[in-house]
Amino acid sequence: MTTGTFEDTPRAARTPGDDLVVAGVSKRFGGVPALTDVSLTVRAGTVHALIGENGAGKSTLGKIVSGVLTPDEGSVRLGGVELALRSPRDALARGIVTIAQELAIVPGLTVAENVYLGVEAHRGGFVRRREARRRFAELAERVGFHLSPDWLAGQLTTADQQKVEIMRALSRDASIVIMDEPTAALAEHETAALHAIIRSLAREGKSVILVSHFLSEVLALADEITTLRDGRVIRSVAAADATEETLIEGMLGRSLGAAFPEKTPPPSDAEVVLSVEGLVAPGVRDCSLEVRRGEIVGIAGLVGAGRSELARAIFRDARAQRGTVRLDGADLSARGPHHSIERGLAFIPESRKEMGLLVGRSVKENVSLARLDLVSRLGWVSGARERRAVAALLERTTVKTASLRLPVSMLSGGNQQKILFARAVMCGPRVLIADEPTRGVDVGSKRAIYDLIAEMAREGMGVVVISSELEEVLGLAHRVLVMRQGRIAAALEGAAMNQQAVLAAAFSESSDHQGVR
């Protein structure tokens, strides 16, 4: 454990009294340990990252520090004083704020009203609008977000809603800020802005506890990194002494090997299985593309560039104004998702909880939902056939679940995502469109999902992968399409398929690109 490096950092301006010390904390859920004897010190004025696979205990630890959960054993001390936090409200009063993974905004209120929710400037019960406006302008200036205070929060994109959440946290004059996957929903330039804010918080002498899956982010931002595995601290190291490899090894207890499976591009004469021509739909402007048998086509672009809209238009979920979609040479008429699935097109939507899963229902029901006809006769579901079919699919997609009857809400994000893959495999598609296939998924499951995608392509499926993670698109796809403002701005292949080219196409404002207009 190396901590010496901190003494040299120019971040100074910290009093030892403000350190947050977690000592010997244990937490059990119904007899199963979630955290065992966890100790760590978050020094004032530093960014302390918590990493680990889903289920390693990062979020539980974050919840203990923020007062959502109380530890069974051990203590949390701030500046030498024990904090016996009973609720998030207690924690707020001590200057500990959390920016959670799940957003908590009121859609019907404006941006400014959301930011100052509960602490509105008021006089005699009336909100002082001018004062609120002034405070908001100051705050916006400080964090560098360009949001109008008068927009309705419900009409913002997810990324902008996240900014609202961040502004709210920063407006509360916190001394300790806990961020749980803050950049998961942000586009790259927004992520950069958030990184700048995190650094400035630390410079102001505040502590930031950063829970993140993105190791490059952790390495770039954190001063110290604590790795958790199975509820125990594996080690706390200075970021300067860590590399992605050592961190992954610590998280998994083994090294991961290559991040992506080997690419097996289809033969050049492979037949075209999906062909889209001149598609015009909400958010999609005149898009044409082709996917061949066994090919993985990546779609990159900024959030809001129309990637998901294109996917849904191809899947015939969104109404297209113009253009054709041909699957295996036959026209895919716009009769809706049920028809598209019957014809051999499977779709894994971007948000598994809102658009993918029946969260309260069992693993079995979630997998078989799209193709109940395969396990039923005359509308009567055969329990035994369903169990057999689902069990085989779960094995193929490496889902770990104690039982087929477990509600999917009890599974980790990685396993939930794999369940959507199991459902898609059951559809026996010619083409699969996967939108953000690894969002909110731990490192181990990510690799399993990549393997699955590569395997499906090798077996002759055409696959379209949409992702905000550039590495993922470049690492998986045989060919990359970059979208900008609803159009396909560039098609990159071979040596041209690199990070710079993708970013250039995604950001460039001009239309004289190498793009297909």
Add this chain to the structure above:
Amino acid sequence: MTVTEQLEASPGDGGREGTGEAMARLLKSWRLAGIFIPFVILFVVLSITSAPFLHTANLVNILDQQASYLDIAAAGTLVLVAGGIDLSVGATYGLTTVIAGELALHGQPVLAIVLAVGAGLLVGLVNGLIVTVLKINPLIATLATSFVIAGAALKVTSGNLIVLSATSSFFKFANAQFLTIPSAVWMSVVFVAVLALLLARTTFGRHVVAAGGNAEAARLAGVRVNLIRVVTFVISGGAAGLGGVIDTSRLLSAQAGSGGSQLAFTVLAGIVVGGTSIAGGEGSVVRTAIGVLFIALIGNGFNLLGVDPLYQQIVLGLLLIAAVALDVWARRRRR
């Protein structure tokens, strides 16, 4: 650390599926048992405190009186599970009683049954289309149609009471005895059983659950959510029609105002007491049937014990709050 927090915390972090499952199973069995336990307790208490309660005549009489409610509530369960609600069943019931009554009065017993049930199905279809095509909230849509239907029912009879004679063959529809139990009871038992199997064991049932649990996810998985919802409304309307015919035959009278909001709300109370979620996505027809009978037992018990019936309503109200609170509580566990 309360139980609440434990349960809330465990799903988010994953990896601990073992306890999760134990808890899920416990919770599920507990919720399933939810209505059975009070039902059995009430049954035993009434058996002890009231001598006439356990008489076959009394028990058959309860079932006979509840036959139409059981039908309508069983169908209403499907509507609720699919994410809708049908407040128009009371008015539909009233309309179909007068249609059946008029036709039976004019010596057309078969036509009376067919057209009354047909009218119910038609009302259901209209409700379903208003909800899915016009995209009007089902609560408002069926509230609105219930006014229209009630008005139409009054028009049929000009507000008069229709009285039938016990000699007509129409009387036999609900009163024919088989194994000393009237056909009204047999019909409702079969109807409830069919809907229970439909919801629990068929692809249609799975699609109903999916449509109510997460309509967006269901649609993207290829479930024809709108079609499913329309079908549940059609079944509900048909059940109201069947209930109307059964009661017209059983009571030998028909009036436009019978049923109404009183019926709609009592049926809804039975469904909710049975543990079906008002938010959709889960529920059980069998538990609905128990819920309806539980409410009937309370009424019967109050009568037999000679308690002021006004307390009956108060008890029913408190019971509803308890049932919904339980549902909300159980749902929170899973987020």
